[in-house]
Amino acid sequence: MTDTPIDRMARATPRIVARRVRGLSDRAIAWLFVAPTIFLLLAINIFPLIWTVRLSFTNYAANRPGREVEWVGLRNYERILTSEGIWANMQTTAHFLIWTITLQVLIGFTLAWLINRKFKGNDLLTTLIVLPMMLSPAVVGNFWTFLYQPQIGLFNYMIELVTGTPASSFSMLGPGGLAKWSIIIVDTWMWTPFVMLICLAGLRSIPDYIYEAAEVDRASKWRQFWTITVPMVLPFLMLAVLFRGIENFKMFDMVVLLTGGGPGNETLLASIDLKREAFEKWRTGYSSAYAIILFVTVFGLASVYVKALNKVKQR
Amino acid sequence: MKVRLLTATAVGALLSAGVASAQSNELTLCWAAWDPANALVELSKDFEAQSGIKMKFEFVPWPNFADRMLNELNSGGQLCDLLIGDSQWIGGGAENGHYIKLNDFFAAESISMDDFAPATVYAYSTWPKGEPNYYALPAMGDANGWFYRKDWFERDDIRAAFLEATGRELGEPQTQKELLEIAQFFQGREIDGQTVYGASIFTERGSEGITMGATGALYAWGFKYENTPGQYDMEGAVNSPEAVEALEFYKELYKTGTPPGYDNAYMEQSLDAFKSGQVAMAMNWFAFFPGLAADPTVGGDKIDFFVNPAQNQPASTLGGQGISVVSYSDNVEGALQYVKWFAQPDVQQKWWSMGGYSCHVSVLNDPGFKDSAPFAADFLAAMDNVYDFWQEPAYASLLLAMQDRLHNYVVADQGTAQEALDGLIADWTEVFEDEGKL
Numbered sequence: 001m002t003d004t005p006i007d008r009m010a011r012a013t014p015r016i017v018a019r020r021v022r023g024l025s026d027r028a029i030a031w032l033f034v035a036p037t038i039f040l041l042l043a044i045n046i047f048p049l050i051w052t053v054r055l056s057f058t059n060y061a062a063n064r065p066g067r068e069v070e071w072v073g074l075r076n077y078e079r080i081l082t083s084e085g086i087w088a089n090m091q092t093t094a095h096f097l098i099w100t101i102t103l104q105v106l107i108g109f110t111l112a113w114l115i116n117r118k119f120k121g122n123d124l125l126t127t128l129i130v131l132p133m134m135l136s137p138a139v140v141g142n143f144w145t146f147l148y149q150p151q152i153g154l155f156n157y158m159i160e161l162v163t164g165t166p167a168s169s170f171s172m173l174g175p176g177g178l179a180k181w182s183i184i185i186v187d188t189w190m191w192t193p194f195v196m197l198i199c200l201a202g203l204r205s206i207p208d209y210i211y212e213a214a215e216v217d218r219a220s221k222w223r224q225f226w227t228i229t230v231p232m233v234l235p236f237l238m239l240a241v242l243f244r245g246i247e248n249f250k251m252f253d254m255v256v257l258l259t260g261g262g263p264g265n266e267t268l269l270a271s272i273d274l275k276r277e278a279f280e281k282w283r284t285g286y287s288s289a290y291a292i293i294l295f296v297t298v299f300g301l302a303s304v305y306v307k308a309l310n311k312v313k314q315r
Numbered sequence: 316m317k318v319r320l321l322t323a324t325a326v327g328a329l330l331s332a333g334v335a336s337a338q339s340n341e342l343t344l345c346w347a348a349w350d351p352a353n354a355l356v357e358l359s360k361d362f363e364a365q366s367g368i369k370m371k372f373e374f375v376p377w378p379n380f381a382d383r384m385l386n387e388l389n390s391g392g393q394l395c396d397l398l399i400g401d402s403q404w405i406g407g408g409a410e411n412g413h414y415i416k417l418n419d420f421f422a423a424e425s426i427s428m429d430d431f432a433p434a435t436v437y438a439y440s441t442w443p444k445g446e447p448n449y450y451a452l453p454a455m456g457d458a459n460g461w462f463y464r465k466d467w468f469e470r471d472d473i474r475a476a477f478l479e480a481t482g483r484e485l486g487e488p489q490t491q492k493e494l495l496e497i498a499q500f501f502q503g504r505e506i507d508g509q510t511v512y513g514a515s516i517f518t519e520r521g522s523e524g525i526t527m528g529a530t531g532a533l534y535a536w537g538f539k540y541e542n543t544p545g546q547y548d549m550e551g552a553v554n555s556p557e558a559v560e561a562l563e564f565y566k567e568l569y570k571t572g573t574p575p576g577y578d579n580a581y582m583e584q585s586l587d588a589f590k591s592g593q594v595a596m597a598m599n600w601f602a603f604f605p606g607l608a609a610d611p612t613v614g615g616d617k618i619d620f621f622v623n624p625a626q627n628q629p630a631s632t633l634g635g636q637g638i639s640v641v642s643y644s645d646n647v648e649g650a651l652q653y654v655k656w657f658a659q660p661d662v663q664q665k666w667w668s669m670g671g672y673s674c675h676v677s678v679l680n681d682p683g684f685k686d687s688a689p690f691a692a693d694f695l696a697a698m699d700n701v702y703d704f705w706q707e708p709a710y711a712s713l714l715l716a717m718q719d720r721l722h723n724y725v726v727a728d729q730g731t732a733q734e735a736l737d738g739l740i741a742d743w744t745e746v747f748e749d750e751g752k753l
Contacts, residue, residue, distance in 0.1 A: 151574070168576070262520040264728075
């Protein structure tokens with residue numbers, strides 16, 4: 001008699017259960033194994049989603065249990081889509097997304113390209129570069145608030161040192177139009193290493209013999225870069241853009257700690273606004289419609305993007 | 316087997332009895348995490364000794380206090396037996412059934428609301444406003460006041476410079492415009508080799524900060540929420556010429572009299588700015604004044620206090636809270652026992668002596684009260700003319716709308732004061748329409 005873990009499990013199975021299972025097909029057993037996951041998925045994701053859709057057509061407020069819930073049809077959607085404030089928040093979110101992704105891709109790819117070369121201290125430098133992404137967003141938000149402090153902050157001090165502009169004459173997180181850029185700087189500082197790591201994986205997956213063949217054909221370094229490196233790293237880059245896009249669309253913690261959405265509504269991202277509507281103003285029906293609109297936006301954009309990614313991978 | 320079963324059942328029963336007994340002998344009091352809360356912990360030791368009930372405390376920092384506690388109430392949570400909640404929560408607490416109505420209990424225990432200052436009863440206890448339906452006992456009187464560097468104000472060189480610059484003597488400001496003048500005088504001035512600034516004021520955006528700060532000016536100019544109380548007719552009241560002028564004033568104070576970087580500042584930042592010697596004056600709640608007076612660096616002879624200066628009328632923004640019994644508590648009896656104990660005049664006297672602001676008339680009308688602390692007389696003056704924000708069940712929506720409008724205008728420099736207040740009326744109208752009140 002063998003004594004593998006499977007044998008031991010079989011021996012430990014009560015006879016009554018074993019007899020029942022023996023009668024099941026492979027397909028039924030497969031369903032049996034995935035059923036708990038499907039059940040959890042339905043209970044935790046699908047049901048709340050359907051419930052949210054239903055609530056989005058009502059004036060329900062979760063903090064007013066006694067109030068009669070009215071069916072308001074498309075009124076919540078109409079109010080959201082015609083609200084200047086919400087369009088402004090969407091623009092702020094788009095500004096944040098486009099700039100963080102652009103900067104992270106450019107800097108991340110450059111760093112990966114440089115790190116990919118063999119030199120002394122390469123490993124140590126890589127470790128140092130990836131440190132920011134290991135920190136909690138709450139910690140990052142807090143200490144950048146200090147760095148940006150006009151009177152004692154290191155960031156303002158450095159700007160004064162380099163440009164001669166007095167440190168206390170401008171506020172990175174205050175009025176003056178710099179706050180939008182401040183949050184982009186912090187997110188880029190924190191998440192560029194992530195993009196760098198993905199690009200590095202892409203660069204290291206390119207076989208050396210392709211470059212050797214290009215050398216034999218006397219292709220210049222510039223041509224090798226554009227015809228070998230970029231196309232082969234592109235699927236990795238697109239994956240990084242997808243991850244960062246989804247993450248930054250729902251960005252909340254770091255920006256709340258840095259600016260709280262201010263000054264005014266200058267850095268009020270859609271996710272922060274949604275949280276305020278849902279859990280501070282308690283407009284549950286309205287915020288459900290808001291959430292559905294955001295969900296459809298992300299889902300639509302992500303679907304189109306994934307199709308493009310698959311096309312690039314198949315090339 | 317039977318013996319084992321019996322033993323297990325007996326142990327189980329004993330354990331459950333123990334848990335139930337522990338629950339009835341414990342009370343959790345929820346409040347904000349600040350100086351008076353620490354005083355209340357000390358004060359409550361007397362209650363523990365007398366009643367045998369163990370007190371537990373859940374204190375939440377101010378910026379998260381409303382979020383945390385309102386979520387707790389809205390979810391029917393049993394964390395708090397007693398809640399010292401903000402005055403603006405009383406409408407929601409009463410209408411949504413979070414707070415127990417205390418009228419019968421007060422009548423049975425001979426607790427009279429006449430024993431408490433009328434302004435505090437109106438603000439902290441009643442819903443609908445002014446009606447004799449009590450959902451809290453006034454626990455902590457408070458208002459927004461000011462403190463300043465008395466040692467700087469008394470220096471001859473500074474006084475001479477101020478006289479030369481303004482043509483008048485440097486002293487506690489009697490009007491809002493004098494306050495601005497003093498703040499601008501100190502702004503960027505060198506004192507003992509350090510650059511100092513005029514005043515630290517509330518500009519915080521996330522919770523209630525800028526509203527609590529700016530209303531100090533708005534009320535002093537005569538700002539009203541409605542033309543007729545209870546009618547929600549805001550046009551001409553919220554955006555009156557006086558209100559516009561007051562808001563323009565607050566913006567000027569922020570732009571020309573506050574330290575750089577204080578664009579999202581509330582209680583903590585105001586205290587930091589003052590304690591670090593950056594500012595000549597600062598606004599904050601009276602609740603912090605005992606701690607400031609005793610501060611080893613800037614307290615004692617270096618500090619003095621003044622009530623929010625008048626402009627068209629004397630007015631201060633109301634702070635403070637009442638203590639309510641949470642309806643979801645599993646120890647309502649114990650909670651009521653605490654309220655009864657807390658309402659006693661001798662307990663109220665001790666509360667004041669430990670740093671809490673009693674609202675009991677026996678304390679406030681005591682001939683020695685005004686001299687009992689350097690800020691006591693200012694506190695009385697402030698409480699005579701306090702104004703509060705909406706206390707409607709939808710107060711959070713109303714407050715956040717005002718936060719947005721004020722921060723956009725004052726800090727982010729967008730639009731005019733008139734546009735900010737007109738926009739505020741539109742926001743509030745939408746809220747009241749949703750509430751079915753318009």
